[in-house]
Amino acid sequence: MRPIILALVSTALGACVPLGCGRAEADVLATDHRGVDAPSEPGYVGPLQRGIVLGGERIERVPRWPDTGGDPRVTLDMLDADSRRVAERATAPVLVPTGPWLAGLRLIDLGEHGHSLRARHQRSKVILQASRIARHHPELPPRGPGNQRIRGVDGLVTENEGIRSASWIENGTAYTADLECGDAAAPECSGDAGFVALLDDLAILPRPASVGGGR
């Protein structure tokens, strides 16, 4: 039954119970009213409301590092000093493109949310972000399956103003990658397959010593 109907019924039956009865321990606010005549007494009796959380409910993801002992193709020594510092305190597994991409790599700390990296190779650029905090919107319908397998999991590849974009969840972490192509003939720029191949080849940096584990 809608709250307003309940309130009307309650009022009609003379069943109004003054608010304030049976309060739990609490600091109850003393109020005044400015601008208009103050209502004499709060008169609403009925079910309480629950609203929509603006911007979504904040939920922590729980990143996991695979127990593979690291990828021999990448070490922290291959990063510049700033990027290495970010990697050493990363709170989610750091995926990086390998080979010639490492020379143009820059890791950026995003605090509690995770990290972002920019990697360049010739006329292509990848922006890859890892997130360990999701926003929950209960009113959103469940997402259907994606359109690609990315790194062995269900993922989605789409395009935005000429920028190909991918998203997937791996090791408890949400990732997104955006690919900007100056040369459409570059292998990674040759359709979704080339992009997915680049993502499948990403390496995981060694797990920082500061990261604990377990539930």
Next chain:
Amino acid sequence: MRQVQPSTLVAALALLAPSVAAAAEPFYSPPGELVAGSGEGRKDEKVYSPGMRFPIENGPAYPGSQVYGIGGYYGPKGSQCDPGNFSYPWHDNYCEKRSWDMPLCPAGIGHQGQDIRASTCEKGVHWTVVAHDGTVTNIPESPDEYATYINGKDGIRYDYLHGEQTAVKLGQAVAMGAHVDKVSNHFGGTATSLHSHFNLKMDVAGYGFVYVPPYMSLVESYKILMGLGGKPPQGALEEASCEVLLGWAQDPDEPEMSIKAALYFDGLPSDPENVGVEVTADLYRDDLCEPLGSCAHGFAVEMPMSLRDDLDHTLHVFAADDGNGPAEEIDASPASFRCPPPPLPEGVRRLIPTPEVIAAWKLSTFWDLAKPGDAAIAVIPVGEDLAMQPILARADDGSTEVWLVDGEHRRAIPSAEVAGRWGLDLEAAELWPAATVDALAEGPPLRDAPFMVKGSGPWIYLIDDPFCDDGDQSALCGALPGGTGTGTGGQDSDGSSASASASGSGGTSGDGDTSAGSSGGTGAGMPALPPGFGSVDEGGCGCRSAGDGDGGAALLLVPVLLTLRRRRR
């Protein structure tokens, strides 16, 4: 893409633009209402970025379609600088017709952001600005590139495309309102029309990263930028106790209309640490009728369980304007409160492994999650992990009972009210062969309402009854009430196995074939799009779910679900 010519100075356009402040009608068309013929929009009133700054430095500005605007590839003939493109009302163009997959668009494909024209049709004049404090994670670094990304402290990535004269550097910390770039038409080696393409990209539980609609966030931030509206809304916070957050809100410009009230806990709207809740102040109160001249303006909000943690909290309450103006903080706001944790119910704790599971169950970590402390959680016996998703099933033997399939068990749903508290839609129950339903062990009935707990770590647990099969004499099943068929029950549970029932034919199924691919996936009848805006031929395998499979798909869900659960053990 059609080559567009940057305009000569058309500064007079700003003067031609109608005055919003004086306008009786909203300056924007509703969200999801796209330009006619440009596709199906998403009717979404949600402000995904509350507190954001409008991304163009100065108004007026004109969000709307480029492709379907005047001079656009599919728009009426004319110049991109036609005054009609620089006038109200705004038009949403998130989900505008494209061939690119977009999970949140009704058609499953569409435009990922919002195109915004500045006040005049001039190249390199109008600054875009930082929408939220954050860090720059991408800038154009060559003539091929035209994208700037700023990751806000709120976790949202704000994208600015097609600009020039970029004023930020990679890795730079930036504050709301700082210059980003100037509105232009850069699109790699070609040109687009003069506009800023603005995206919001965020990590959403159940989705992972996804582009979300920016339109209403733009609307709300524009009201503040332009100081729009007539008389400001008003209201009062009358009580902030552990029982209720009580008050009223009204817009004098529309005194009969029930408006929204936004309650911000532990910070103002622009603070990324706050939690904001929006409710409609539409509760009928006799005591409001005389002073306000209208009665349905009350709000009475439940104290969220997640804030009942024995810590001090602040509360700011804002009343929304009826349409054109910014929200106003109401009288007696802010307030503060401190509430003791709710009593912990008996039961076992079931790990909720990921945000995706929370999303699938439609659980609320704001309303239904308590923080009793690590010690209190540690002594709660551990039960099975929560199933990846709840499934509602009804046997095909004419039974009206709807069961919740929770892993390897079926559970009675005591009433429609209980189903409502769990966000379960009984009408959406799948029709299963009776033998399949009967083959599932009967677990305890669903509890009256969800109750979750979280300690200092990230793990979240649902407090629930244990699954105790017949003859289970384990300490867990012997020590706790609520084994199979008995249930701890709630005020709506009588402890029997009677289930809630659904009317109608039901019989909808799950996701259908998730492996079947199709090329393009753009649908019949979609016209070709201009270069750079996607085409009917591109865009991957298009493996979207059909969403309306037959009953056979439901049968397949059982082994799939059970397999998933076994793998986790």
